[in-house]
Amino acid sequence: MAQRVALSEAAAGSKRTSRVRVAVRLRPYMDKQDEKGEGPCVRGLGPQNLEIINWRNATETLHYQFDAFHGEQTSQQEVFVSSVKPILPHILNGQNASVFAYGPTGAGKTHTMLGSQEQPGIIPRAVKEVFNLVAAQEEEQDSWQYSVGMSYLEIYNEKVLDLLSSGSQDLPIREDKDRNILIPGLTDTPLSSFSDFDRHFIPASLKRTTASTKLNQRSSRSHAVLLVKVLKSQRRPPHRQQTGKLYLVDLAGSEDNRRTGNQGIRLKESGAINLSLFTLSKVVDALNAGAGGRVPYRDSKLTRLLQDSLGGSAHSVMITNIAPEYSYYFDTFTALNFAAKSKQIVNRPFVRETVLAPAIVPGKRGRDEQEAGGSGE
Numbered sequence: 001m002a003q004r005v006a007l008s009e010a011a012a013g014s015k016r017t018s019r020v021r022v023a024v025r026l027r028p029y030m031d032k033q034d035e036k037g038e039g040p041c042v043r044g045l046g047p048q049n050l051e052i053i054n055w056r057n058a059t060e061t062l063h064y065q066f067d068a069f070h071g072e073q074t075s076q077q078e079v080f081v082s083s084v085k086p087i088l089p090h091i092l093n094g095q096n097a098s099v100f101a102y103g104p105t106g107a108g109k110t111h112t113m114l115g116s117q118e119q120p121g122i123i124p125r126a127v128k129e130v131f132n133l134v135a136a137q138e139e140e141q142d143s144w145q146y147s148v149g150m151s152y153l154e155i156y157n158e159k160v161l162d163l164l165s166s167g168s169q170d171l172p173i174r175e176d177k178d179r180n181i182l183i184p185g186l187t188d189t190p191l192s193s194f195s196d197f198d199r200h201f202i203p204a205s206l207k208r209t210t211a212s213t214k215l216n217q218r219s220s221r222s223h224a225v226l227l228v229k230v231l232k233s234q235r236r237p238p239h240r241q242q243t244g245k246l247y248l249v250d251l252a253g254s255e256d257n258r259r260t261g262n263q264g265i266r267l268k269e270s271g272a273i274n275l276s277l278f279t280l281s282k283v284v285d286a287l288n289a290g291a292g293g294r295v296p297y298r299d300s301k302l303t304r305l306l307q308d309s310l311g312g313s314a315h316s317v318m319i320t321n322i323a324p325e326y327s328y329y330f331d332t333f334t335a336l337n338f339a340a341k342s343k344q345i346v347n348r349p350f351v352r353e354t355v356l357a358p359a360i361v362p363g364k365r366g367r368d369e370q371e372a373g374g375s376g377e
């Protein structure tokens with residue numbers, strides 16, 4: 001028995017590919033997204049579960065389970081603390097990490113990653129935390145020094161474009177002898193503080209959004225990739241160095257993925273627009289299916305770029321954003337099927353409630369039962 005344990009550990013160690021943690025975030029219901037006034041078609045059932053009405057049979061709901069479920073009321077801070085903060089210390093130890101927002105356009109990816117001035121999202125919180133961690137390290141020890149840098153790029157139509165340099169051409173993705181992925185020519189801006197980051201990131205991010213309205217919703221069809229690099233250098237000989245990379249990615253809308261993924265002809269038609277998103281789904285599937293299978297990193301620009309920061313020894317989190325309105329039903333359904341660890345059909349009609357009503361607490365007795373019980377408590 002002890003032998004078997006040792007064996008399986010060795011096997012796991014030889015091709016250790018870590019799973020991608022999958023969280024789902026449901027954004028609040030918005031009246032204006034629901035012209036027919038149908039109410040929500042999906043709701044949370046706890047910290048890992050949700051249910052969605054089964055369109056094939058309205059007397060059933062579909063239950064899904066994830067690594068984490070964040071309901072409508074979840075704050076930006078809660079999402080950050082549960083899904084992102086725990087992986088950040090690894091960046092200071094030469095390890096890589098990636099965080100993605102996945103889901104249909106309008107479901108909250110940009111809100112989750114970027115947020116607003118009043119409700120900052122994962123990007124500003126993570127960058128702040130990286131600077132906090134660096135400051136704490138420099139306080140604690142003096143054998144290593146740290147430097148932080150950023151790059152910001154967009155993948156559109158399988159082209160890699162530098163968002164920190166104007167007039168950028170498609171940049172090549174290369175791999176060095178140690179299997180690190182790099183992009184020669186990509187702007188790498190040194191940062192000494194969070195306000196430094198803001199100063200470079202905000203204009204680039206605004207430029208991307210403004211350009212997109214002119215270019216046919218380009219921002220919903222492209223992947224915005226922020227890279228935060230932490231270089232750790234030994235102050236004394238042998239002056240070892242380690243680099244940790246953190247990718248923060250606001251993905252293209254997954255509604256394109258559904259069309260290209262399901263229909264052979266469309267896949268050809270829409271060409272490269274969503275090859276990266278489609279391949280990312282396959283890569284995450286392959287990683288989460290576990291040992292053995294080929295992971296098709298090389299099949300798209302996004303996955304090739306992320307090869308050293310997704311799976312393997314990297315720490316990865318996918319936050320699937322979904323919207324509760326019926327108008328999103330099929331996009332939600334597709335996104336959930338991609339994200340889910342498990343799904344179960346439950347024979348229970350989806351009870352229509354007003355939006356503000358609390359979710360039914362499992363195990364709580366109904367009013368009839370309570371009256372029949374005649375408890376005097």
Ligand code: ADP
Binds near residue numbers: 027
């Ligand atoms: P996406 O980037 O996926 O297309 P957005 O982040 O732009 O979606 O979100 C669409 C709209 O919904 C925006 O107006 C955004 O502010 C709002 N929104 C998204 N998620 C939330 C949330 N959790 N709480 C409040 N508003 C949200």
Ligand code: MG
Binds near residue numbers: 109110111250
């Ligand atoms: Mg967006």
